[in-house]
Amino acid sequence: MNLFRLRPKSFFSLVLSAMFVVSLPLLLVVIASDLLMDRLVLDSTRSVYRSVTASELSQALQEQLTRQERRYRQYLVLGDDSIQEDLQSAIAQINGTISSLLAIPHNLELKALFDLLANQQKKIQASLQPTRGVGATISDDDFSAINDTGRQIYLLSQRGIYNEVETLHREEEQAEKLLFALASTCLPLTIILVFFLTRLITRPIKQIDQGLHLLGQGDFTTEITVNGPDDLASLGTRLNWLRQQLAYYEQEKNKFASHISHELKTPLASIHEAAELLGDGVAGPVSEQQREVIGILRKNCGELKRLIENLVGLTMAQAERACLQMSEFDLKDLVAEVVGDYKPAIVNNTLTLTMVIDTCTLLADRQRIKTVVDNLLSNAIKYTPSGGTITIFGQNANGQVVLEIHDSGPGIPESEQEQIFSPFFHGAATTCRSHVKGTGLGLAIAKEYVAAHNGTLELVQLVETGACFRITLPHIC
Missing domain, CATH: 1.10.287 (Helix Hairpins)
Known part of the structure; x- marks a missing residue:
């Protein structure tokens, strides 16, 4: 299935779609974080409210129980009806506080204490009924038990606050672990999506770049195919x-x-x-x-x-790069043959030629390589002043044959170095020994012949004067 059928129709839409897809995992993490934070805030608010309410009610309950005991004892001594009414009001207030505490979620131990206190309060309420005699009076032990129950409720309420805090800490740790697990999952997923979508986006760009490169290299036979929007x-x-x-x-x-x-x-x-x-x-x-x-x-x-x-x-x-007459030959012998052809010119102009070449066996088109060396040596002799030097150096290097021809002439101006391999280009040098203007094709032909052997011909930058051309060829072209 061609993935480009699923793509938007334009490159701009493709980029926007890729950005949206990449942002999905990050958006998921943000939403999950927001939901977890909302839940933690809500739980914290509820816990704080329950803890504060339970603490206030349990503390108020203790005060109410103390007031109830004091009123009850006053009633037993004075027997005043107004005190009885006040005592009834205190009992009702305690029952209301117990009901409020029961409305707050608690553990079973606290609920049992609430039930115990409610039963104890019923006993006090029953002792105030007219049908009850003096024998129904609440004793000091009963009040001690009631106050003890109130204190236990208060202490357990305070302990509940710490339990709520511990619960919040556990929930926070769980939320952190969940977010870390989610981020650990989404991050690799995002990286994979970025890698895949980057290749998806850059693939047609690379195909266009490759096509332009082929055209720039003069390859007009390879078809240019661009798969994309x-x-x-x-x-x-x-x-x-x-x-x-x-x-x-x-x-x-x-x-x-x-x-x-x-x-x-x-x-x-x-x-x-x-x-x-x-x-x-x-x-x-x-x-x-x-x-x-x-x-x-x-x-x-x-x-x-x-x-x-x-x-x-x-x-x-240019037209027949593949038509090479391949044969094995020694580069040193070929260079010596070319030098021999120019020996009269070298002697007549009192030039010093030094040749240091290793034994280098090539499988190449001998005639074309000879033409390359001939063109370069001809230029070196032409531009080297009388009494100057020409050095030819050749060696095997990293599975390749490197040949350099260096003269002591005026060199090539920097403004002309990018054009010297162009057909029909003539430099502005005025120290050429020959008064006949060249064709401007020698270096262009040499570069084409070297390129046909999958090699390179380049001008080497030198600190000293003169020009140096380097030929790099594979042993088997």
Whole structure:
């Protein structure tokens, strides 16, 4: 099942939905915390109310029992009816207090004391009835028992306050444990949701970035697919259309370069042949001035031929990266061969060339690697002043072959370093030994050839003067 079918239609809606889903566990923790706090506050309020009420009533009960005993004794001595009425009022007040205490939830021990006190009060009430004789009088022991019951009620009420506090502490600890367990469950869940939704959101962005990277690298064959909301999927479709257009124009460009180079070579060959015939005197005697003109003609024909060949080479390097003629060879021997080709130029310009290369066996296209080394060494000789030095260093490093060519020329200005590998780019250096302007394709061709071998060609930043180019190739390209 495609998860993107369940997604919102736009990237903005997808982000909002992801934020809502991620916030759900946190919202659950907040709601649970709020409910637990409300319950704790309510329980605390009820406990405090019960404790305070029970304490006040039990203390008032003790005072009422003392007053009742005093009035009862006064009544026995004086026999005054007004005292009897006051005593009846005290008894009624005590009964009301007992009823109020019974209305508050208590343990069984307190309820038993309330029942005992109620029975004791009935005995006092019965002793005041006219039918009762003197024998029904309440004794001191009876009053002692009543007062003792009142004190026990007071003490148990006070103990109940501490019990309520302990109960609240236990409930608080239970609430903390519950919240901790809930948070411990929701936190990993939130992390998992964040990880999953982040991948869900960033996946189409990464696919778009990968597609743009492929286009930037000149890969117009890999299809660009973006799985995501409709707006991002539509963007992927447009990128894929752009890839197809670029592939078409790239193909047309290569065709044009191939055709134009072929069309230019034919008349150029005729011009070169005519210049050779003129120089050989086929058309008649040639004066020194005419021979000088013929020399210029020959030289420029050669330069134009080299430009056409470089243009064809660059086109082939860009269009046929996979067409490599692989063979095993020693890099040191190949570099020595290229150096030998330039030995006259090195001697004529009194240059010092140092070559320190380990034995490095490569499986690569020998001719193309030779072209790369040839282009780099040619530039080094061209820009190194007379009496300067050129160093070629090669070694095996971490399963790769590294070759560096370092000259003591003027170096490459920082403003030009990002453009030197661009086709037809000409630097502003004025110390070039050759008066003939280059084609600006040598480094571009070299970079394409190295990239075809899954390697890199880069300009190395140096503290001292000069330029240093580093080639990095795998042993098996």
